[in-house]
Amino acid sequence: MSKLDDLFAFLSIPSVSAVESHAADVDKCADFLVNKLTSIGFDAVKHKTDIHAIVVAHSPKVEGKPTVLIYGHYDVMPVDPLAEWESAPFTPTVRDGRIYARGASDDKGEIMAHILGVEEIIREQGSLPLNVIFLLEGEEERGSTSLYEFMRRPEAKQLLACDVIVVSDTGMAAPDIPSFSYGLKGLCCFELEVSGPAMDLHSGVFGGSVANPITTLCEMIATTHDANNHITVEGFYDGVSEIAEWERESWRRVPGMSDAELAQLTGVPELRTERGYTGAECVYARPTLELNGISGGYEGEGSKTVIPTHALAKMSCRLVPGQDPVAVMHKVKAHFEKVCPPSVRMKFTMQHSGEAYLCDPHSAYGKAAQQALEETFGNPPVLVREGGSIPIIAEISKVLGKDALLLGLDLPDARIHSPNENMRVEIFEKGIEMTSRLLRLMGQL
Numbered sequence: 001m002s003k004l005d006d007l008f009a010f011l012s013i014p015s016v017s018a019v020e021s022h023a024a025d026v027d028k029c030a031d032f033l034v035n036k037l038t039s040i041g042f043d044a045v046k047h048k049t050d051i052h053a054i055v056v057a058h059s060p061k062v063e064g065k066p067t068v069l070i071y072g073h074y075d076v077m078p079v080d081p082l083a084e085w086e087s088a089p090f091t092p093t094v095r096d097g098r099i100y101a102r103g104a105s106d107d108k109g110e111i112m113a114h115i116l117g118v119e120e121i122i123r124e125q126g127s128l129p130l131n132v133i134f135l136l137e138g139e140e141e142r143g144s145t146s147l148y149e150f151m152r153r154p155e156a157k158q159l160l161a162c163d164v165i166v167v168s169d170t171g172m173a174a175p176d177i178p179s180f181s182y183g184l185k186g187l188c189c190f191e192l193e194v195s196g197p198a199m200d201l202h203s204g205v206f207g208g209s210v211a212n213p214i215t216t217l218c219e220m221i222a223t224t225h226d227a228n229n230h231i232t233v234e235g236f237y238d239g240v241s242e243i244a245e246w247e248r249e250s251w252r253r254v255p256g257m258s259d260a261e262l263a264q265l266t267g268v269p270e271l272r273t274e275r276g277y278t279g280a281e282c283v284y285a286r287p288t289l290e291l292n293g294i295s296g297g298y299e300g301e302g303s304k305t306v307i308p309t310h311a312l313a314k315m316s317c318r319l320v321p322g323q324d325p326v327a328v329m330h331k332v333k334a335h336f337e338k339v340c341p342p343s344v345r346m347k348f349t350m351q352h353s354g355e356a357y358l359c360d361p362h363s364a365y366g367k368a369a370q371q372a373l374e375e376t377f378g379n380p381p382v383l384v385r386e387g388g389s390i391p392i393i394a395e396i397s398k399v400l401g402k403d404a405l406l407l408g409l410d411l412p413d414a415r416i417h418s419p420n421e422n423m424r425v426e427i428f429e430k431g432i433e434m435t436s437r438l439l440r441l442m443g444q445l
Contacts, residue, residue, distance in 0.1 A: 017075035049146035052138030073140030117435025129443030170408035181406035183385030186356035239322030325353035354391020
């Protein structure tokens, strides 16, 4: 079986964790991983949970050597809109040097690259130069509920005891420029609902005398930022540290992250950053408060002249180290309570949250990871923080008391979470090589 055959078999399983009809497929995917890891000599166990299984696999014990925990998630996002896929999302297809399938870059391609990198060492040397644990979950795309519960079990700390954590669920700057991510943003999500009249009202009969919930909601949201795109919520920036000069210098060298390049990549006329910060600095190290969706009133064909009963906004914050997600939500709620006029009622609903994560990229394991990346891709990695969030990483790192090294293989055009998700064959193969180099280097520490 070729390397791509292993990956294609993995990608062919529609392990969509958020859709109940795919529950059996998610379970099948866990079984696939158990069988694959067992076949290369690991003691692999599928731990049942209330939702989707967690796979934990240990390599044969090597006394006196470090233990590396490799984390990944085998669940994938829904495929909608299906009509925009150029090939079936669960029929892996290679076109122009890219593997197209749901999960190709998020996160099945990376998981299989790690497994095959381990297998390569075993085939060449007969055994591993250190200890490896795989921790693979099936709920990352729906909040990692079961893994949070699993990490609270008394036996988790001993079962997963390690010296360092390796994760490849983040991005890389360019095909020949690897990225070492040493930070992730935290996250909190919430909804703000504004309600007014008891029923939809005729906008001519009652217009001008009754507050419009949609208008009021927009006015309230507009108060969260000033003209400098600075967040005006009282206490929002409590605990936020200034960006270090070495970080600013490092980020100026990241390909594709200049203000002009970011504008071109996103298709906007120009960036609108927080005043005093570049686009890269805002992405990597400044907290945000974003409106993700807004609804209310009539949205059908033609016109319907009403003052609606209510309006709803879905919002989220991306947070940096030093910010407490729950405390931030309370501060945002207090802000909206302060600016909400007496002509409407408001309802603030707190949703899921997760802490930011930050580690020292200059540790011994961090340096080994950077060496492995440079030897694999031919260029030294850029040191960055991620604008996105993987809340479970902070939890795993906190419970185990170890750093998580984020060695991304997702290119900016990988289309993760979108139709036509893909991974370049070259990147997949280099992921295997990088894993092999990394474990050999860490075995010497």
